[in-house]
Structure formats: structure tokens, C-alpha cells
Amino acid sequence: QQQVKQSPQSLIVQKGGISIINCAYENTAFDYFPWYQQFPGKGPALLIAIRPDVSEKKEGRFTISFNKSAKQFSLHIMDSQPGDSATYFCAANHGSSNTGKLIFGQGTTLQVKP
């Protein structure tokens, strides 16, 4: 059962453009939604995270938009740079979980062309 669905699988954007990655979840108990960035040969690293009591969170060029009623959230990368080329994963868990285990999406490979 795939609890977090991510799209697109891959994305090519020109330098300076906006990259948009979408995720949808099924479990309404989820209440923490982080995004991770992974470079080849490295482990995932937390990029930005949101809780469902807000509809948007912005950190620098990275913004999460959250739609609780649609059970969807998305990552926007403004002014995309070649250094942003990586694989991005959305994830979710629920606050009542005492383990904190994350449920990941399948990933989006982003290529930013110079």
C-alpha cells in the first residue's frame, strides 16, 4: 500500500525557472510532512518541513504548499539552480507515533539545465 504518492518521477527545468513537485497522501492521521534532498552517493538530508495547521511555509527559495482537504502538498523551488539537481523525496508521519518513522514518496529526480 503506497501511502504517499509523488509526481513527477523526473523533471527538467531551466536555470532560473520554478521546479514543482507534488505529493498526495492517504492517511489522515499524518501531521508532519518533510521534504528530503538526496545527492548521488549521499543519504537524504532534510530540506524543509510543514505541519498541517499552516497552508504554506517558505525557507529561502524553497516553499511548501499544503492543502489539507485535498490531502496534497507540494514543493516549489524558485530560481532553480544547477546545484539543485538532485532527487527529492516527500515524506509523512503522524504525531501520535512514538517511533517517528517516515513514509517516503517514490522520489523525483530534478535536473536543472544551465
Add this chain to the structure above:
Amino acid sequence: GAGVSQSPRYKVAKRGQDVALRCDPISGHVSLFWYQQALGQGPEFLTYFQNEAQLDKSGLPSDRFFAERPEGSVSTLKIQRTQQEDSAVYLCASSRTSGAKNIQYFGAGTRLSVL
């Protein structure tokens, strides 16, 4: 180093061999997670430790998989009688405290190839 360290980085095993993968979490981190990442996929949860206690092993795919963290720091993931479907990157993550919403810091992983 200050990050999560995993060893070996690469492991090649013949089908049927036993393997042991090591994780050194960030010093003082209470929580430790193991994830399995198949090629082109997102990480999938295997097991969770709070200090030395294994509180969740619901993601372990079979009884061939075993994990331990006897002193609440270093953890070992052991896979017995490896199969080709075990080929994946095994990621370890640690977080400062227990519970959800704590940042998980990942190691670079161990890439296991079973021939």
C-alpha cells in the same frame, strides 16, 4: 565526524551468505532508524530503536533480518542467507530525541549487492 557513519559503504555478497551492516549514529542521539532504499525508490522503514530498545520492527521483510543496538549507540543490521531481492542501499538515520517531528539525520548508506 559529526554525522551518521555507516560501514561498509559497499558490500558484495554471494546468495546465501550472511552480512552485517554497521551504523554509528550522531553522539547522544536517542533514536535510530534503519531504512531500505531500492534502486530508484524512496527509503522504506525497517526498524526503530529508542536507546537500546527496539520499539518497532514492523518493516523487517523477513526473519532473515535482525537488528540490534545493545548499548544504545552503535547499531548493526544483520541479514542472514542473503537473497538477490535483498540488494539495495541500507540507510541508517538518527535523531536527537524520540517521537515524531524530530529531524532524522541520514548516513550515506551501505550499498548491498547480492550475486
